[in-house]
Amino acid sequence: xxxxxxxxxxxxxxxxGKWEAAQKELYAADAVSIEPDGNSAFAKxxxxxxxxxxxxxxxxxxxxxxxSIEASDPLVNGNSIAFVLKLDVTMKGQGxxxxxxxxxxxIKDSKIVYEEFHM
Numbered sequence: 475x476x477x478x479x480x481x482x483x484x485x486x487x488x489x490x491g492k493w494e495a496a497q498k499e500l501y502a503a504d505a506v507s508i509e510p511d512g513n514s515a516f517a518k519x520x521x522x523x524x525x526x527x528x529x530x531x532x533x534x535x536x537x538x539x540x541x542s543i544e545a546s547d548p549l550v551n552g553n554s555i556a557f558v559l560k561l562d563v564t565m566k567g568q569g570x571x572x573x574x575x576x577x578x579x580x581i582k583d584s585k586i587v588y589e590e591f592h593m
Contacts (some may be wrong), residue, residue, distance in 0.1 A: 475584045481548035481555040484579065484586070488545045488559055493530040497523060502585035510575070510593045526589075539564040555579040 475483075480500055487496035497505075507520040507529065515536065520529050541562040548557040561573040573593070580588040 477553055477555060477581045478550050480579075480581055480584070480586065481550050481557075484555065485545045485548050485557055488557075488577075489543060491540060491543050493534070494527055497527050497530065500586050501526065502582070502587045505586055506588050508588075508590040510591055536565055537563050538566045541570070553581045555581065 484496055484500055487493070487499075501523050503523050504521070505523055505526060507526045509516045509518055509520075511518070516529055516532070520526050541564070542560075543562075544560040546558040548555050556576060556578045559573075559575055559577050562570070563573065564570045576592040578590045578592070579586050
């Protein structure tokens with residue numbers, strides 16, 4: 475799968491809120507995930523696909539209701555992918571909020587090996 479193919483598949487999964495399906499299909503077993511500074515809900519760095527999947531499940535468990543998900547078309551440069559993800563969600567105990575982040579990914583051997591989120 476090319477980087478462009480991975481980008482298209484990743485964005486399609488994200489637009490449907492299918493984080494775990496994307497991870498299982500597209501991520502390397504030793505992938506690394508980096509959260510933005512100041513995000514106290516998650517560790518700054520998560521290593522390994524299983525741990526990344528668990529982090530996604532934790533996030534899903536914090537969400538009471540998803541009102542909308544928007545993902546921009548991906549930008550692809552060499553082995554890197556970037557797109558903007560916008561979520562309109564009601565978080566348990568926190569109320570409704572809009573989230574927007576730049577999502578950046580690096581590809582190696584047709585798998586995502588690194589993701590980083592910028593709010």
